Amino acid sequence: MRYPLLPALLMLLPAPADANAYRAQGKPVRVARTMTVTPPRDWNQLSARPGRKAEVWTLDGERLNAVTWFGGIAPGEPLLREPRRRRTLPRYSDAMLLAEIPELLESTYRSAGGIADFTLTTAASDPFLGHAGIRFGYAYVDADDLPRRGEARAAIVAGLLYIVTFDAPRTDYFDRLLGDVHRLTDSAAL
Amino acid sequence: MGTGLATRLTIMLLAPALTLAPASPAAARQRSAQKTGFTLPAGSGRTILLIRPSIRVGARSTGGMFEPNGDWTDQARRNIETALAAQQQALGNRVIPAPIADGDAARLVADYAALFAAVSQSVIRYQFFAGDRLPTKKRATQAGRFDWTLGPGIARLPGARDADYALFLSTSDAYGSTGRKLLQIVAMLGPGIPLSAGEHAGYAGLVDLRTGDLLWLNADRAMGGDLRTPEGAARRVQQLLADFPGSTPAPR
Numbered sequence: 001m002r003y004p005l006l007p008a009l010l011m012l013l014p015a016p017a018d019a020n021a022y023r024a025q026g027k028p029v030r031v032a033r034t035m036t037v038t039p040p041r042d043w044n045q046l047s048a049r050p051g052r053k054a055e056v057w058t059l060d061g062e063r064l065n066a067v068t069w070f071g072g073i074a075p076g077e078p079l080l081r082e083p084r085r086r087r088t089l090p091r092y093s094d095a096m097l098l099a100e101i102p103e104l105l106e107s108t109y110r111s112a113g114g115i116a117d118f119t120l121t122t123a124a125s126d127p128f129l130g131h132a133g134i135r136f137g138y139a140y141v142d143a144d145d146l147p148r149r150g151e152a153r154a155a156i157v158a159g160l161l162y163i164v165t166f167d168a169p170r171t172d173y174f175d176r177l178l179g180d181v182h183r184l185t186d187s188a189a190l
Numbered sequence: 191m192g193t194g195l196a197t198r199l200t201i202m203l204l205a206p207a208l209t210l211a212p213a214s215p216a217a218a219r220q221r222s223a224q225k226t227g228f229t230l231p232a233g234s235g236r237t238i239l240l241i242r243p244s245i246r247v248g249a250r251s252t253g254g255m256f257e258p259n260g261d262w263t264d265q266a267r268r269n270i271e272t273a274l275a276a277q278q279q280a281l282g283n284r285v286i287p288a289p290i291a292d293g294d295a296a297r298l299v300a301d302y303a304a305l306f307a308a309v310s311q312s313v314i315r316y317q318f319f320a321g322d323r324l325p326t327k328k329r330a331t332q333a334g335r336f337d338w339t340l341g342p343g344i345a346r347l348p349g350a351r352d353a354d355y356a357l358f359l360s361t362s363d364a365y366g367s368t369g370r371k372l373l374q375i376v377a378m379l380g381p382g383i384p385l386s387a388g389e390h391a392g393y394a395g396l397v398d399l400r401t402g403d404l405l406w407l408n409a410d411r412a413m414g415g416d417l418r419t420p421e422g423a424a425r426r427v428q429q430l431l432a433d434f435p436g437s438t439p440a441p442r
Contacts, residue, residue, distance in 0.1 A: 019323075020322065020323070020325060042325075042329075043326070044324040044326050058324070060312055060316070060324075060327075060337075060338070061311075061315060061316045061324070063311055063312050064309065064312055144304060144307065145300070145304045146301070146305060146307075146308050147301060147304075169305050170301075171301045171302065171305050171341065171343065172339075172402065173341070176341065
């Protein structure tokens, strides 16, 4: 049985010793070991990580809403964890322009999740982390046949890639939580 | 791929959430919950809209991949619908089938069926399984809130105007292939790894058609009953609707 991308990645990991963490409103916290965020509302950080330099925040579980922070991806690295013997994920390259980051995320989703139905819907320049950045939207259908929408923000700082993605079912969840996610990602700083 | 999670959840669906009523005082593990304060007595005059069940039946290959089987799924659907019709009277309130939809309306129904399954899986993992409980959910539970919803947009479902609640049923069954069963034996005898041959998950949930809030849920990743037979489907439906609010308990 094929599982949705993020739940599948998280369930492949051994059960972490730590419980899911509480990210309290107004309390600054380090995310993905590189950025600082001051959450405007309470969130949860999942103890399982989909990548060495990534972490997931959620309100109701990753199937219903997932904010995934990727911090300081170096050239040659993929966004997500992959088996050592099966290195098939696309890699970030320092030759990439910001405008090419949506394609990197799309090919990562297609490779890691086997997602055939993926569409980039919007893309525009938009500062992130106080640097030149890009904001783009996308839509896809994952293995659970639940249509999802996503929005991502990215910046390249000193040759390292920083991305935050928000994924949620297009039915109810995406639109309802997008404002909260904007306020959360607006608070991110290096 | 899902063996780890399914096995872990089966073992760990134990601790009842603080303000959720367990399905039965004698239940050894939590697989059912009801929103605090929600009641639906038998004969309340309320109407329940029965959404067409979502049914998926197939085989699990040696490598653990799901291989859908159209014949089994058709058999299972016929058997489930027959069993539902037989047990509908015991639900205690008026039940009406959702109208047959096509085009955009059919897509909307499919989206909500998939969303219901995703919400159910989240409740199992992050509410029923105490080891993975989300801190914000723990706080909500302590404050007496059962915070799970499909959203108010559910009022757009075909037939929603004529009912108070929607009843969703979802099953996913993967029967282990011969190779998978052999691998299960080898894994247990060799490295001692418990490997599931198949998966038999089922979710039944009652949703408020005004708010989209989940009012009652019965969900388990390890259900009984072979849906390919009428007897098995009857057993599954009985399990899915066990402790349905206002229902008459089925004879055990």
